[in-house]
Amino acid sequence: MYILHIALGGCLTFPAVRYGVTEDTGGHIAYILGAVTAQAKRTDVDRVDIVTRAFDDPDLGSDHMHLVQTIGPKSRILRLATGDRRYLAKEALAAERPALERAFADLIGRMGRKPDVIHAHFSDAVMTVRGTAARHDIPVVYTPHSLGIDKQACLKGPGCAVLARRIDEEREALATARAIVVSSRDEAERQVEAYDADVAAAVHRVAPGVNLPAAPSGTVAASALVDPYLTDPERPMILAVARPVIRKNLLGLMRAYADHPTLRDRANLVILAGQRGGGIVQNEESRRVTDALLREAARPDLAGRVALPPRHAPKAVPQLYRLAAARGGVFVNPALHEPFGLTLLEAARFGLPVVATREGGPADILETIGHGTLVDPTDASAIGAAIDALITDRTEWQRAASAARRNMQAFDWNRWADRVQRVYSEFHRPRRSFARPRHLLASDIDGTLTGSAASARRFGSWVAKNRHIPFAVATGRSIVEARNVLHAWSLPEPDIFITAVGTELHVREADGRFHLCHDYASRLHEDWDRDAAWRVLTSSSLELQPNIEQRRWKLACYGSQREAELLRERYRRSGVAVRIVASHGNLIDILAPNGGKAAAVAAAARRFGLNLADCITAGDSGNDSDMLVASGLGILVANARPEMATLHGGRIYRAEAPHAAGILEGLAHLGLVREEPKRRSQGVFA
Known part of the structure; x- marks a missing residue:
């Protein structure tokens, strides 16, 4: 496979990237170089190149x-030359777009072998390549890195009109791309969906890796960079590394440090806020933020406690992480919103505990690694208190540092490359087609398909062999998270995705992409007053599930079966129509009245000329109950939750085997698994 990445902004080179030398020379370049390096190692990749813009400065x-420019034996940087040879900031590239489009078309036209996929970084790259890609039938993958909708909340003034145009372009780029690769759940399920572009089914969440080496030599360069600013350099170091833009909230960190009653006396603050001075390109926003930081650092009570070095060599950055860890310090990312947070992975690489914004990708990172604390970035006192707690509690500091070193392997560029290669491969894989199927199989994922790797493999083989039977998954997860779990268990991608407890039905359309089924969505809209349902829920004393679990046709809270009954009665008295589903002993879902897994399975079946009586369903928990009872055969796997003990009605097969083996057992009962021995039923009909 030949993979072509394209990113037009910033100073993209190899190997010595001068991060921070311009506003646009940031984390996306580290991402692209990490991705390309890993992809070039693969035996199924013949070549991987990066296209960027040529300039003379x-x-x-x-x-x-x-x-x-050569990167390695299988990878290069290719630059597009246009009439304007100046360096241009991202906002100024729009005027150069027609020339870049022509230059890209010429580049592809000269190639003997066309790329198998174009992976575009930022929306301007998608818009530059889409015409040429369409002419040559090359699929385009889009990684946004940073989306404008969240930045809009942080930015006021004349930049708003520019940002509005960017948001429109991002919406168009999302609709253009065959697949969208993002790094965090927040990007996938909140930011992208905020564009209302019906692309949720094209989104893939793939965690990136880390580029910094694990053990750079020494800390001499880091000490030389920051110690001259500090009266007592050996005190714990509070470290931040970010571009000087409003969204990164570096001024908020400075004030949190300055205003904490004891933090100034216990620790030093070191902020690496890009680069400044001669030969450095700064825009108005970064100059304003830098000037504000310098004014704050000049306070008399901060003298000898704050370091804001104007420049740094690339080798100093990994050494700074190491130095901060050696001095018992903390890394802080206080961003008002952070799409992912690569710096948190860099800190983890050196065993450095973190305090991070709870807004965006850091929640995913800390859930996986467990090396610090999430905070409200708008609460300066909370930021200061969280930093102080980690610095002063050495037991907790050691626990976080150990977790950082132990759990870093989850973020690896080789894993990223493997997952994204599967995304690329889907574009060229023949689609399953069904003439006149007799059955549709719909299965829950967690605890039903998953739980036994061997059984999952056998089930995947059965799906591959039985191409005449459409396969659907029916899960409480989003489609993005469902895909991730299926991938982790090496389970096949289904023909239909039923997600969010049967309130979202994703079907593959003629363009080869999954789309939300609008007929089913229209049915869900009927009799559903989400605002009223939300008011009833929030007026109860039940704890809400995180915002990311609140969907268009599904709300979610925590509670027992008994609390679900009380909530159901509260809705009845309020006159608000909903369906309430309790499962797993502590989860309650409030659905649109026409939603649920049974309704979604019925809608999926109709697409194949089938009805519920023709469907086989499999599950293990309360949110599977309706489809198990309503279908022609419901398979209840042996590891079913206690709440399923009293399930009755319909045609229920209670399998003796757990997980996917139980599904195969039920299919064998129907004669659909020839090699699977039939097991004695504990009571086929419940």
Whole structure:
């Protein structure tokens, strides 16, 4: 496979990237270089190149004039030359778009072998390549890195009109791409969906890796960089590394440090806020933030306690993480919103505990690694208190540092490359087609398909062999998270996705992509007053599930079966029509009255000319009950939750085997698994 990445902004070179030398020379470049390096190692990748823009600016380095730059035996940087050879900031590239489109078309036209996929970074890259990609039938994958909708909340003034145009372009890019690769659940399920572009089914959440080496030599460069600013350099170091933009909230961190009663006396604050001075390109926003930081640092009570170095060499960054860890410090990402948070992974690489914003990707990172604390970035006192707690509680500091080193392997570029390669491969894989199927199989995922790797493999083999039977998954998860679990268990992608407890039905349309079924969505809209349902829920004393679990046709809270009954009665008295589903002993879902897994399975079956009596369903918990009872055969796996003990009605097969083996047992009962020995039923009909 030949993979072509394209990113137009910033100073993209190899190997010595001068991060922070311009506003646009940031984390996306580290992401692309990490991705390309891992992809180039793969035996199923023949070549992987990066396309960027050529410019001539002596202050920024001569590399950017070269149209071809070698990275490795299988990878290069290819630069597009246009009439304007100046360095242009991202906002100024729009005027150069027509010339870049022509240059890209010429580049592809000269290639003997066309790329098998174009992976575009930021919306401007998608818009630049989409015409040429369409002419040559090359699928485009889009990684946004940073989306404008969240930035809009942080930015006021003349930049708003520019940002509005960017948001419109991002919406168009989302609709153009065959697949969208993001890093966090927040990006996948909140940010992208905020564009209302019906692309949720094209989104894949794939965690990136870390580029910094695990053990850079020494800390001499880091000490030389920051110690001259500090009266007592050996005190614990509070470290932040971020671009000087409003969204990164560095001024909020400075004030949290300055205003904490004891933090100033216990620790030093070191902020690496890009680069400044001669030869550095800063826009108005970054200059304003930098000036505000310098004014705050000049307070008399902060003298000798704050370091804001104007420049740094690339080797100093990994050494700073190591130095902060050696001094018992903490890394802080206080961003008002952080799409992912690569710096939190970099800190973990060096065993450095973190305090991070709860807004965006850091929640995913800390849930996986467990090396610190999430905070409200708008609460300065909470930021200061969280930093102080980690610095002063050495037991907790050691626990977080150990977790960082132990759990870092979850974020690895080779894993990223493997997962994304599967995304690319889907574009060229023949689709399953069904003439006149007799059955549809719909199964829950967690605890039903998953739980036994061997059984999951056998089930996957059965799906591959029985191409005449459509396969659907019916889960409480979003489609993005459902895909991730299926991938983790090496389970096949289904023909139909039923997600969010049967309130979202995703079907594959003629363009080869999954889309939300609008007929089913229209049915869910009937009699559903989400605002009224939300008011009733929030007026109860039940604890809400996280915002990301609140969907268009599903609300969610925590509670027991008994609390679900009380909530059901509360809705009845309020006159608000809902369906309430309790499961797993502590989860309650409030659904649109026409939703649920049974309704979604019925809608999926109709697409194949079938009805519920023709469907086989499998599950293990309360949110599977309706489809198990309503279908022609419901398979209850042996590891079913206690709440299913009293399930009755319909045609229920209670399997003796757990997980996917139980599904195969039920299919064998119907004669659909020839090699699977029939097991004695404990009571086929409940």
